Amino acid sequence: MMSVLLSLSLFALVICHKGSAQLLDDKCEKGFDLNEFKTPWMATVYNQNEFICAGTLVHRLFVLTAASCMTERSQLFVRLGEYDCARSHCNNVEQYGVAMAIQHRDYNPYTATNNIGLLKLRGEVVYTARIHPICIVLLNDISSWPIKSFRAFGWSQRQTLQAVVLSHRSPVECYQNGKMMHDIDKQICAGNFEANTCLENSGGPLASDLDFFGEKLTVQFGIVSNASELCNSASLHTDVTAYRNWIYNTVRKLETQGDRVLCEECSSNWTEDVFVRLWEVSLFQSTFTGVLITNRFVVTVASAFVTGYTPVKVETKYHERLDVESIHKHPQFKYSAGSTKNDIALLKLAQIVPNSDLVKPICIVLNPKTPRTLTALVDVVTEDFMGVRYVNLNPIDHSACSQKIEEPVEPSQFCVEKPSDFVYESPGSILGSFHNVSGTDKYLLFGIKSFDKRGVIVYTNIQRYADWLVDTVNCD
Incomplete structure (x- = not known):
């Protein structure tokens, strides 16, 4: 009887604390349909003036992407609110510098295992209708296994956002397609049936709608590991749900770090109210x-x-x-x-x-x-x-x-x-x-x-x- 009451109490605790305790950011995408092609969480990652990868805004200070996108770490920056630059000229795009690029410490570029990373932005993102995060669910009960299909998102050479519908496949199909799953619990096998439909860059999300405690959320379940392989019937991608603890711990550890001043002795005033150009x-x-x-x-x-x-x-x-x-x-x-x-x-x-x-x-x-x-x-x-x-x-x-x-x-x-x-x-x-x-x-x-x-x-x-x-x- 005691164990039954304990189980009911734990269940009630989960229900009563389904907000920020169960989502990485409780202001994430709610009530939208992926079929409407609204993607306010999409990010583009650049090195100097060159496009590198796609990514997703998951928190006011962090963008989630593939670790393989961070091989060139110097002077990275991220653009948010970018949908179809060929037509809209990206008038409402927000641009952020990258303060820190964090690869998963066990990332292996040869096997593509642990291909996940976070970019900490220089400054907090102000959420708008055009820019807010995708949902990362922290509950261990939620996994990618029951999801039958995903939408993968990325960018074309014309800077136009594209989506590909991927069916969830069994590990056997990836193996038959020449893709060895080195860690079956941390990778997703998925593919599409249209050989002429491809994405041209990695780092973007595998997303799906999820009914979550009575709310409809847009949830990220995976990261596109190698976009060039999406033309194949089955390819491997990073399973985000297997890294929820790593994402949560990394974000919570780094989000509280204060502003870093280049020179601690800097100043622009003689007194509290008297400012002069001493520099x-x-x-x-x-x-x-x-x-x-x-x-x-x-x-x-x-x-x-x-x-x-x-x-x-x-x-x-x-x-x-x-x-x-x-x-x-x-x-x-x-x-x-x-x-x-x-x-x-x-x-x-x-x-x-x-x-x-x-x-x-x-x-x-x-x-x-x-x-x-x-x-x-x-x-x-x-x-x-x-x-x-x-x-x-x-x-x-x-x-x-x-x-x-x-x-x-x-x-x-x-x-x-x-x-x-x-x-x-x-x-x-x-x-x-x-x-x-x-x-x-x-x-x-x-x-x-x-x-x-x-x-x-x-x-x-x-x-x-x-x-x-x-x-x-x-x-x-």
């Missing part, structure tokens, strides 16, 4: 500016050096001159008249700049998303006022910016309309935003001015180069 430097005898990001490095635009001019000194805001030891332009920097790509450079100073009340590095937090409103700190000197004025600026859509300047805008750039109420500054000047970091309000660097054209200012997005900045600063 600003000018390239001596040059029309370019830069900003101190550590006590040894200045970030500026690589376009400052296209004429062959090499500054041997920089000058701080309060006229202290500092020697330059070396210049590090981004290796993919390209320049053409009125346009630039990867327009960023680092100057290594010949000596460490001591902390003082007049010179301090600006703050860079390595995992925020570019905010919707940015703030320029503008020096103002009048008869009545001397100090810094705040000017709020809103980034404009990449497509609208491209139309205005009549040139493509790179994913590593963002644009604002040029303010009319003050004369804007030289290339290399910065734009940032106020954020609370570990209980303290700080002014964070988000962009450096690359060029302006037709009433628009184009900035290099600092967050897109966080890995390169860290590697250069730490290794040089």
Whole structure:
């Protein structure tokens, strides 16, 4: 009798706590039909400007994909809200840098076992009708075995989202098709009957609708391991349900880690209410500016050096001159008249700049998303006022910016309309935003001015180069 009561109590406990305790993210996809082809959880993963893989948003900070997509980990970024870029021009796409790429520690590229990984984003995703996560069910009772068919999702070469219906097959059929299941409990054998229907990339989901405690959920059951094999009658994929504990533990461990500041001694104020541009430097005898990001490095635009001019000194805001030891332009920097790509450079100073009340590095937090409103700190000197004025600026859509300047805008750039109420500054000047970091309000660097054209200012997005900045600063 006691065991019966205990079983009923446990059952009631599961029913009463079916929310966040049983789903990785309780705001995941509910009440939609896969046949409607609504996929607000689809993600695309890029390395620099090259598409790598598909993925799925599973949490406000994490994208799930295949471990095989992470062989090139440097400067990854993710795009969300991308459906049919050929027709919609992706006006509502949100872009996030990748703070950390986590492969399953037992991933074997030769056998494709444990082919699963998570990408931690730089900044939390704001959920909208176009962007929110797919469901990952944490209950051990839910498995892929009873699911008769899945929908696999991926991207065509025209950046159009495609879906393939896959029937759940027995391990024997995969074996007969030349696919050895090295771990039958962690892989799904599935295939389609239309040999001319294929996906062109891996990392996307095998999804199915599931009735879950009276709610209809869109649940991810698998990850496409090798999209080129989907044309076959049977192929192997990663079974997500076998990794629910790994996903849960990884997310919970990493989601609570705070913002990482590049330089702990950074500052932009003398007192709590008095902000000054302590980090600003000018390239001596040059029309370019830069900003101190550590006590040894200045970030500026690589376009400052296209004429062959090499500054041997920089000058701080309060006229202290500092020697330059070396210049590090981004290796993919390209320049053409009125346009630039990867327009960023680092100057290594010949000596460490001591902390003082007049010179301090600006703050860079390595995992925020570019905010919707940015703030320029503008020096103002009048008869009545001397100090810094705040000017709020809103980034404009990449497509609208491209139309205005009549040139493509790179994913590593963002644009604002040029303010009319003050004369804007030289290339290399910065734009940032106020954020609370570990209980303290700080002014964070988000962009450096690359060029302006037709009433628009184009900035290099600092967050897109966080890995390169860290590697250069730490290794040089």
